[in-house]
Amino acid sequence: MKKIYVIHENSEWTNHLTSRLDELQLPYEEWFLDEGMVDLSTEPPEGVFYNRISASSHTRDHRYAPELTESVLSWLEFHNRRILNGSRALRLEVSKVNQYMALNASQIKTPKTIAAVGKEQIIKAAEKLDKPSFITKHNRAGKGLGVQLFHSIEALKNYVYSDSFEEPLDGTTLIQEYIKSPDQSITRCEFIGGKFVYAVKVDTSKGFELCPADACQVEDLFCPVGEKEEKPMFEIIDQFSNEMIDQYESFLKANKIDVAGIEFIQDENGVIYTYDVNTNTNYNKDAEGVYGKFGMLELAKFLGEQLDEI
Structure with a gap:
């Protein structure tokens, strides 16, 4: 069978x-x-x-x-x-470098990024980037692992040459310009069968490890935030509409990706930067419960349709 x-x-x-x-x-x-x-x-x-x-x-x-x-x-x-x-x-x-090159090939804007191997090269990359604030992240990570925000080269040096430095699995660290969101949020668009399902607004004020399945949170030692009124970390946006949806669907088709969550951030000038493609996407049950639409149910239906076709 x-x-x-x-x-x-x-x-x-x-x-x-x-x-x-x-x-x-x-x-x-x-x-x-x-x-x-x-x-x-x-x-x-x-x-x-x-x-x-x-x-x-x-x-x-x-x-x-x-x-x-x-x-x-x-x-x-x-x-x-x-x-x-x-x-x-x-x-x-398993490679954000591959992600960014594929996104750029589809004319999708990504943050300026430099890949570096070796601690000295990480410092040189940050100097070459020449931005007042920047992020480091692992080329192969998942769940936002290894993401740190810095406001100076000196702070980066203190981290890189400390015992707390996290060596990337493939040895490649990405140094990326920091895009500041006016309301400290990012947007994650979910796609099943290459088609848009819904968008989620994600609160980033408490850190960068934002897996919707387990809402991983770590203490951000480099950019502490003050106490804020508690609000849901994940909120599905009702009747979301954006010109990026068509571009994302074309990107997924070009790269033979059927199921994914794509994340973008919008700066104070309204410019959208796409920075992550999650092909092993998860869904937040609390946000879905409020919205009344469930990603895993839609995915199961899609798999059933695919089975019927063969």
Whole structure:
């Protein structure tokens, strides 16, 4: 029997989807790819294969999950199986450099960014960027890991040459201009089947680790904020409309990405900068409960439609 195969390495993020697949009585199987093997001489089963491997897999001791998944996806693609978020999507998931180049190829504006390997090169990159405030981030991260805000080269040096410096998994640190939002927020647009579903306003006043699944928060040692009145971190924007939606949908189609969350920030002059593409997207249940629309349910329906087609 043909079924839906969910490729992942984190049950905590995937249980919300499988519960919806159960609700819709759709046949599925989980492929948990923290480790394993791929017999390239055999043919894969028939079905729909949905890739949910995350760039942050190494934070869960699944260091080689993306590499194993790339082998599996290559095998599936050779046999022309129906794949959602295939090898091209995975390549963009694990490299922000690849993301930015792909976004720029689609004429989508990104913040000025310099990639650097080596501590001295990180400092030189920040000097070359020549911005009053800037952000460092890991090329391969997920969940906003490694993102720090600095207001001077001296502060960056103190961090880079301290014990608290976080070495990127692939050795590549990005130095990026800091785009200041007037209301300290970013917008995340969700897409399923390459089509826009809804947009979420995300409060960034408490830091940069903004995974909607677990609302990770860390203390920002470099840019402390004062106490503010409590408000939801994630709020779905009712009847969201923006010219970027068409551009994002074209970008997803060009890069064979079926399911994604794309994040942008708008500066005080109204200029939009796109800075992250999440091909392993998650949804915030509290925000969805208020809005009455549920990403994992829509995703499960889409997977069912794909299964019907084959």
